[in-house]
Amino acid sequence: MSNLLVRTEGPPPQDFVDDWRPRSAKALPDDGDDTPFMPLMLALENVLGELFGMVVAVHPGRGLLPGAPDIAPEIGAMLASMRLGGDAARPVPHVSGLTTARHAGLIAQILQPTVLQLWPPEARRPALIVDVVVTTGTGDPVVGSMRLPAPAAPVPLVPPQPLGAAGLQLPMRLAVRLAEADVPLARLLPLRPGLVISFDICAEMPVLLGDHRLALATLMPLADGRQQASIVALDLKPQGERI
Secondary structure, eight states, X not given: OOOOOOOXXXXXXXXXXXXXXXXXXXXXXXXXXXXXXXXXXXXXXXXXXXXXXXXXXXXXXXXXXXXXXXXXXXXXXXXXXXXXXXXXXXXXSOOOSHHHHHHHHHHHHHHHHHHHHHOOXXXXXXXXXXXXXXXXXXXXXXXXXXXXXXXXXXXXXXXXXXXXXXXXXXXXXXXEOOOOOOOOGXXXXXXXXXXXXXXXXXXXXXXXXXXXXXXXXXXXXXXTSOEEEEEEEEEEEEOSSOO
């Protein structure tokens, strides 16, 4: 006799084959972003599987035609049929109408927290397009595409910081009162163009900002013949009627 050994094994389990239909060749090409979205797509399978109570497979999509809705009407019609008391396991004959669009928007709201949590931060694409395959009880799968927009980048909150010493570097125009004199109205009557009026310059001139006096200044001549007012003391006082 030979040393032939015979081993009995049970029949192999039935292989699960997704009835996946690739996108049309007319669809827009991918943007070339190779960021791994597999954790997000697996999470989407779980969320959609719990929503419909069926086996759901999510595959990378090849793009949508311009003007296509973000959530395929076929998927929205399934949820509408469930919410309205129908059987979502049966093929949906009508995929248009306001009710279908409203339930498609509801699906987008349900998926939004998962997208916010698992969207890869290094991804450059503005949206992720996936093909969703829902295996119904009758064996006829429902296939539709979804466009999931990328989460908006959060705007960092910058706490307000006091200016401190940096406020002294801000440019500001100030008025300096060179001189002042109290004269009777009679001396103003003979005013005419070209008339020279003599007055005495104040040794310490007030520096004004609006209706307030900020400091005292004195004039210093410059090399080009101009005069420069230099602050010699701080003196904050109300100058007008407002306090």
